[in-house]
Amino acid sequence: MKAWEANIRRVTPYVPGEQPKSKDVIKLNTNENPYPPSPRVKEALLNVDELRKYPDPNVYDLRKALADYHKIDINRMFVGVGSDDVLANIFITFFNGDKPVLFPDITYSFYDVWASLYNIPFEQPKLDDNFRIVKEDYYKPNGGIVIANPNAPTAIAEPMSFIEDIVKNNQESVVVVDEAYVDFGGESALPLIDKYDNLLVVRTFSKSRSLAGMRIGYVMGHEDLIAALNDVKQSINSYTMTRASIDVGVASVLDDDYFREYVAKIVSTREAFSKEMRELGFTFADSSANFIFAKHNKAKAADIYNAAKDKGIFVRYFNKPRIDNYLRITIGTDEEMDKFLAFLKEFLTTSGC
Numbered sequence: 001m002k003a004w005e006a007n008i009r010r011v012t013p014y015v016p017g018e019q020p021k022s023k024d025v026i027k028l029n030t031n032e033n034p035y036p037p038s039p040r041v042k043e044a045l046l047n048v049d050e051l052r053k054y055p056d057p058n059v060y061d062l063r064k065a066l067a068d069y070h071k072i073d074i075n076r077m078f079v080g081v082g083s084d085d086v087l088a089n090i091f092i093t094f095f096n097g098d099k100p101v102l103f104p105d106i107t108y109s110f111y112d113v114w115a116s117l118y119n120i121p122f123e124q125p126k127l128d129d130n131f132r133i134v135k136e137d138y139y140k141p142n143g144g145i146v147i148a149n150p151n152a153p154t155a156i157a158e159p160m161s162f163i164e165d166i167v168k169n170n171q172e173s174v175v176v177v178d179e180a181y182v183d184f185g186g187e188s189a190l191p192l193i194d195k196y197d198n199l200l201v202v203r204t205f206s207k208s209r210s211l212a213g214m215r216i217g218y219v220m221g222h223e224d225l226i227a228a229l230n231d232v233k234q235s236i237n238s239y240t241m242t243r244a245s246i247d248v249g250v251a252s253v254l255d256d257d258y259f260r261e262y263v264a265k266i267v268s269t270r271e272a273f274s275k276e277m278r279e280l281g282f283t284f285a286d287s288s289a290n291f292i293f294a295k296h297n298k299a300k301a302a303d304i305y306n307a308a309k310d311k312g313i314f315v316r317y318f319n320k321p322r323i324d325n326y327l328r329i330t331i332g333t334d335e336e337m338d339k340f341l342a343f344l345k346e347f348l349t350t351s352g353c
């Protein structure tokens with residue numbers, strides 16, 4: 001073995017959902033939005049001449065647009081390359097203690113990857129049998145807390161009062177609430193940033209704003225937390241947000257009517273689809289997100305997943321303890337969900353379920 005081999009940082013990376021090469025598939029596996037972004041986004045992308053210049057390292061225009069949108073001071077807003085980048089920066093900046101960072105055993109499976117990458121100790125209290133977070137599990141010494149709300153992949157949202165209890169009981173820790181899916185039905189913890197200086201609320205443009213491909217995420221919290229985060233980010237790469245992503249982000253934020261209309265569409269498809277799924281023998285908690293997390297009373301999730309894939313329909317299956325008989329199904333268009341339901345009806349009939 002060469003000496004340098006001992007110096008390699010070895011990691012087991014996060015594995016995102018498949019991005020099949022063929023366009024001729026129904027993609028219900030990565031919680032993308034089935035609708036295009038606001039038409040204003042297209043206009044914003046035409047600003048090609050300006051690309052010869054570096055972008056603004058402080059991302060002022062997009063931070064200002066978002067701060068105005070959420071009615072907070074711009075110094076409480078940090079923007080990054082998708083919420084994955086924002087969360088990774090949060091892990092590096094705030095979780096440098098010896099005590100374990102806490103997040104549920106079933107949650108966004110990138111959290112433990114970042115913790116491992118940065119050598120951060122962590123513990124994963126178990127969700128209860130109904131996949132609910134047990135808040136008392138978080139009332140113990142810790143080096144930080146991360147809660148996805150609505151949680152993924154369960155799609156279950158807890159009310160603001162629940163989050164407030166966790167924040168209130170942990171005022172010596174930074175508590176991060178990942179609200180990637182909140183626009184589809186959850187109650188945001190954002191109002192709590194006025195009350196607690198240890199709270200960070202993370203959002204993304206990837207789901208409700210149809211901009212997964214542009215990579216824009218942000219976090220809001222006390223200005224001292226935001227300043228610390230910004231110092232770390234500026235110590236790694238000044239220019240993470242491209243000119244295109246800043247312009248597109250602003251355009252999206254300014255088109256609120258479009259945003260609301262399409263979020264409402266997805267919610268209405270989700271409700272109709274959920275009803276049909278229950279009639280087919282699936283059980284699942286009511287979803288507050290743009291996906292459902294369901295298991296069938298007879299058919300095995302892995303079999304459904306594989307059979308759907310053979311027909312060009314991609315859903316997400318996690319071969320992990322406690323959830324290996326569940327499917328996470330993203331809400332697409334009405335037409336896509338109808339095709340998936342038609343596939344399921346045929347599959348369940350032919351397999352005798």
Ligand code: PMP
Pocket residue numbers: 081082083084085108148151152178180203204205206212216217
């Ligand atoms: N948080 C949660 C809970 C997610 O499901 C995702 C999507 N994979 C993300 C954060 C990251 O999304 P993005 O980096 O696209 O903003």
